Amino acid sequence: MSEKRKETKEQKEKRGGPIKVSRRDFLKGMGTTAIAATITPLPSASQAEAAVPSGVKEAVIQLNVNAKAYRLKVKSHWTLLDVLRKELGLTGAKKFCDRGSCGACTVIMEGKAVYACSRLAIEADNKKIVTIEGLTDGEKLHPIQEVFVKHDGFQCGFCTSGQIMSVKALLDINPRPSVAEMKEALSGNICRCSAYPKILESAMAASQKG
Amino acid sequence: MNEKFKIIGKRQPKVDAWERVSGKAKYASDIYLPGMLYARILRSPYPHAKVVKIDLEKAKALPGVKAILTFKDMPSFRWHADMPILTDIARFEGDDIAVVAAVDEERAREAIELIKVDYEVLPFVLDPEDAMKPEAPKIHPQGNIIGGTPLLLERGDIEKGFKEADLVYENSYRTSLLQHVTSEPRVCVADWRGGKLTVWDSLQYTFGPQPGLAKALNIPMSKVRVISEFMGGGFGDKSTAERYNVLAALLSKKVGLPVKIEFDREENFLATHHRYPTVFYFKYGVKKDGTLTSIYAKVIADMGAYAHFAGAGGCMETIKSVYRCPNVKVEGYSIYTNKPEGGFMRCVGHPMPQFAQEVHMDVMAEKLGMDPVDFRLRNYARLEDGDQDRKFPFTSNGMEECIKKGAEAIGWKQRWQKSNSSPGPVKKGLGMAIHACRHGSMTEPSSGMVRINADGTVNVLTGTADIGGGQKGTMAMIAAEELGVPLDAVSITSADTEVTTDTGGTNGSRQTMTGGNGIRLAAADAKKQLLEIAAKELKTSQDNLEIRDGKVYPLNSDQGISLEDLLKKAPATIVGRGIGRIPQGKIIHTFAAHFAEVEIDIRSGKVKVVKLVAAHDVGRAINLMALENQIAGGAIQGMGFGLMEDQILDRNSGVCVNPNLVDYKLFTIKDIPEILPIVIESNDPYGPFGAKGVGEPPYSVPAPAITNAIYNAIGVRFNRIPITSRLVLEGLKGLKA
Numbered sequence: 002m003s004e005k006r007k008e009t010k011e012q013k014e015k016r017g018g019p020i021k022v023s024r025r026d027f028l029k030g031m032g033t034t035a036i037a038a039t040i041t042p043l044p045s046a047s048q049a050e051a052a053v054p055s056g057v058k059e060a061v062i063q064l065n066v067n068a069k070a071y072r073l074k075v076k077s078h079w080t081l082l083d084v085l086r087k088e089l090g091l092t093g094a095k096k097f098c099d100r101g102s103c104g105a106c107t108v109i110m111e112g113k114a115v116y117a118c119s120r121l122a123i124e125a126d127n128k129k130i131v132t133i134e135g136l137t138d139g140e141k142l143h144p145i146q147e148v149f150v151k152h153d154g155f156q157c158g159f160c161t162s163g164q165i166m167s168v169k170a171l172l173d174i175n176p177r178p179s180v181a182e183m184k185e186a187l188s189g190n191i192c193r194c195s196a197y198p199k200i201l202e203s204a205m206a207a208s209q210k211g
Numbered sequence: 212m213n214e215k216f217k218i219i220g221k222r223q224p225k226v227d228a229w230e231r232v233s234g235k236a237k238y239a240s241d242i243y244l245p246g247m248l249y250a251r252i253l254r255s256p257y258p259h260a261k262v263v264k265i266d267l268e269k270a271k272a273l274p275g276v277k278a279i280l281t282f283k284d285m286p287s288f289r290w291h292a293d294m295p296i297l298t299d300i301a302r303f304e305g306d307d308i309a310v311v312a313a314v315d316e317e318r319a320r321e322a323i324e325l326i327k328v329d330y331e332v333l334p335f336v337l338d339p340e341d342a343m344k345p346e347a348p349k350i351h352p353q354g355n356i357i358g359g360t361p362l363l364l365e366r367g368d369i370e371k372g373f374k375e376a377d378l379v380y381e382n383s384y385r386t387s388l389l390q391h392v393t394s395e396p397r398v399c400v401a402d403w404r405g406g407k408l409t410v411w412d413s414l415q416y417t418f419g420p421q422p423g424l425a426k427a428l429n430i431p432m433s434k435v436r437v438i439s440e441f442m443g444g445g446f447g448d449k450s451t452a453e454r455y456n457v458l459a460a461l462l463s464k465k466v467g468l469p470v471k472i473e474f475d476r477e478e479n480f481l482a483t484h485h486r487y488p489t490v491f492y493f494k495y496g497v498k499k500d501g502t503l504t505s506i507y508a509k510v511i512a513d514m515g516a517y518a519h520f521a522g523a524g525g526c527m528e529t530i531k532s533v534y535r536c537p538n539v540k541v542e543g544y545s546i547y548t549n550k551p552e553g554g555f556m557r558c559v560g561h562p563m564p565q566f567a568q569e570v571h572m573d574v575m576a577e578k579l580g581m582d583p584v585d586f587r588l589r590n591y592a593r594l595e596d597g598d599q600d601r602k603f604p605f606t607s608n609g610m611e612e613c614i615k616k617g618a619e620a621i622g623w624k625q626r627w628q629k630s631n632s633s634p635g636p637v638k639k640g641l642g643m644a645i646h647a648c649r650h651g652s653m654t655e656p657s658s659g660m661v662r663i664n665a666d667g668t669v670n671v672l673t674g675t676a677d678i679g680g681g682q683k684g685t686m687a688m689i690a691a692e693e694l695g696v697p698l699d700a701v702s703i704t705s706a707d708t709e710v711t712t713d714t715g716g717t718n719g720s721r722q723t724m725t726g727g728n729g730i731r732l733a734a735a736d737a738k739k740q741l742l743e744i745a746a747k748e749l750k751t752s753q754d755n756l757e758i759r760d761g762k763v764y765p766l767n768s769d770q771g772i773s774l775e776d777l778l779k780k781a782p783a784t785i786v787g788r789g790i791g792r793i794p795q796g797k798i799i800h801t802f803a804a805h806f807a808e809v810e811i812d813i814r815s816g817k818v819k820v821v822k823l824v825a826a827h828d829v830g831r832a833i834n835l836m837a838l839e840n841q842i843a844g845g846a847i848q849g850m851g852f853g854l855m856e857d858q859i860l861d862r863n864s865g866v867c868v869n870p871n872l873v874d875y876k877l878f879t880i881k882d883i884p885e886i887l888p889i890v891i892e893s894n895d896p897y898g899p900f901g902a903k904g905v906g907e908p909p910y911s912v913p914a915p916a917i918t919n920a921i922y923n924a925i926g927v928r929f930n931r932i933p934i935t936s937r938l939v940l941e942g943l944k945g946l947k948a
Contacts (some may be wrong), residue, residue: 100872146232150224153224157231157443158236161231184880184881
């Protein structure tokens with residue numbers, strides 16, 4: 002169900018390849034684009050005054066995160082996780098291992114749970130992404146988040162965003178999973194506090210809610 | 212659960228659950244400040260080397276690099292007793308040589324690469340027993356035995372005890388090097404501005420870095436603010452102030468911008484605290500009837516390159532205290548090696564000797580022809596035994612109930628059979644172990660503050676860092692129960708040196724009793740002030756009043772006055788203050804017994820834990836749901852200690868070969884057995900509402916219980932952990948040979 006989005010001519014030109022866009026031009030461009038673009042006021046590496054290290058390419062990409070479109074200039078080697086956290090201020094996805102082996106950075110991209118640390122931001126161009134921040138409706142928690150509260154499905158909470166996103170990704174395609182299927186879906190999410198029994202209890206309660 | 216309590220003992224969601232499940236909680240690693248620099252530490256690639264020359268020119272010339280510090284720029288004092296802040300002698304792979312602050316992480320990494328260091332590589336030693344030899348390379352000038360001589364604990368006369376014994380059994384045991392693998396790595400944001408330093412850090416002890424930072428920056432403590440409201444796992448690693456705190460602070464002061472130091476996962480494996488490897492030599496004497504007569508133990512604790520403390524000391528405690536024994540001698544050697552720093556890790560000092568002791572006891576029970584459960588029941592230290600050296604009784608002791616209820620839950624009497632008696636390639640076995648220690652008791656400082664607002668709601672202010680155990684909720688529940696207000700009338704502010712009081716670290720399982728007593732006393736103090744006003748208003752004595760559901764009532768009356776109305780008569784805001792003191796002449800311990808059921812496939816050597824029963828004397832359950840979560844979490848980590856976790860250093864190079872989550876194995880959701888927590892409430896007279904702590908003891912018991920269950924299944928005794936599939940297969944081969 003991937004949304005095919007029409008690229009503007011300008012976007013087509015800017016995608017890929019080394020492009021020379023000054024930050025001012027870039028921000029100026031933001032105002033005229035038809036996309037409901039949001040730029041967070043966070044400081045970022047892209048504001049750094051220093052020259053870009055040699056060999057590093059830049060690209061302008063569009064990320065559709067939590068139903069909001071963002072156009073931003075990224076370096077070609079930046080991970081999706083770093084862009085979410087540093088550029089967009091969405092710090093719910095965590096950096097635990099940064100090597101695709103813990104799951105704390107799990108987000109849903111085009112309907113699938115992915116490790117945001119193991120995707121380049123440029124790979125996510127024009128993709129639909131949901132992070133933990135996209136689950137709440139204002140202050141109101143998503144039903145999966147509610148059951149994690151009710152069943153104490155976490156301890157320190159650092160891996161919790163990833164756990165919840167993995168549960169959501171499964172329930173979106175399989176609303177009544179077996180315990181084995183749920184365990185499989187969560188097997189890539191390490192909880193060092195080892196709140197696993199209560200995580201499983203929460204996740205299964207979430208599945209029965211649907 | 213006790214009927215007389217309104218809030219204590221209930222199953223309560225965590226008070227900060229909304230922040231934690233919504234992704235909105237700001238952990239220290241989530242702090243990004245305008246203009247913030249990123250710092251990175253240059254680490255030694257060698258386990259032992261002297262820095263001959265550092266050339267910073269190329270790194271300094273890199274655009275975006277704002278500051279570089281080496282050992283030459285450091286304040287003269289040592290961080291811990293033996294540890295420079297930055298060093299010119301690397302004592303382990305990963306030791307801190309220099310630090311760079313740059314405009315982004317990439318620039319900081321690139322600058323680190325551009326620093327040219329000439330090292331004189333020195334001979335290194337990894338094995339603690341090798342390090343004790345006179346010819347071993349010296350890691351510190353004072354020699355490799357920390358303190359110069361062994362620690363010695365002695366009571367009675369062990370030789371007399373061995374003479375009385377019908378059986379004397381000797382063996383040696385080893386445990387491996389473990390890392391905490393906190394999910395949030397070590398991270399610190401330091402922001403120096405206008406002569407004041409603000410630090411966000413992922414800490415168990417918020418007040419910990421304050422004195423050291425003040426000293427290093429030469430400013431008063433009032434100008435150092437440390438915040439650790441949310442932190443992603445500690446397990447002991449974040450118990451103390453560390454070098455990276457002061458590096459971030461020095462850099463921030465130097466450049467006048469906020470500075471963030473965030474370890475990557477590999478650094479977290481190499482350059483943080485570790486559970487130190489240990490070696491034990493045991494000789495125990497026992498009579499035919501199963502009575503212990505003598506314990507001799509030699510403990511060797513491999514503390515790595517630096518030592519906050521003599522780690523052997525912690526290991527000696529359970530050897531002398533879990534069992535009643537009149538004749539004990541324990542010698543403890545804490546040794547420097549060129550390994551990462553040994554430090555605090557969950558139930559520090561105890562899981563290693565308990566592995567050894569409980570396996571040792573299991574062997575002796577078998578040699579005596581006794582049921583291991585009966586053998587433990589015969590010898591465990593009773594209420595009156597307490598501290599057997601100082602002759603102090605325990606304040607409470609639920610050990611017998613832990614053993615009996617645990618045995619019943621696993622079906623020990625019906626199901627425990629002699630070793631290696633199940634047919635087929637998948638062998639089943641049961642095993643058990645016990646544990647008792649001071650973790651979960653109270654230590655000073657214990658403090659708390661409670662403020663009553665004009666509308667009768669309550670703000671609890673505590674220095675206690677909530678590290679995932681639900682400590683904030685524990686404090687809120689204690690305050691609400693004591694004050695007689697609903698839980699939702701209580702808000703809590705924690706772990707901020709500017710607005711809370713120092714109540715020590717969230718370590719040693721101490722906050723329920725320690726922070727909890729501070730808060731209970733603070734709430735009682737506030738309540739007394741409320742009742743003084745109420746007594747005047749209602750023209751009665753304070754003794755004749757109680758607070759229920761946020762209203763003050765005369766006893767046996769339904770005519771109450773709301774706190775809001777009462778507070779209109781208060782001359783000023785009511786602030787309650789509490790200071791808890793440890794009991795004198797008595798000793799507080801927590802108690803536990805675990806029972807493990809395993810299945811071992813003798814074709815693959817795979818050990819599957821099927822069920823773990825974890826019975827714990829917690830004094831009183833405050834939040835039953837958080838308590839079950841703690842017991843299970845601790846037990847699962849303890850299973851990892853027994854079956855999986857091992858940080859391996861290459862013996863030829865001294866370099867770690869598995870500093871990542873792929874090669875350093877952790878339990879996942881697919882590996883966990885059924886865990887049955889059993890809560891024993893011994894109602895400790897010194898705990899808040901009778902409660903003791905429980906964060907750590909669950910870690911110390913599964914490894915020996917599982918090791919004993921493995922023996923019960925396949926007839927092979929293991930005296931080192933982790934027991935990997937390979938070790939099982941080797942053991943089975945040895946059995947055949």
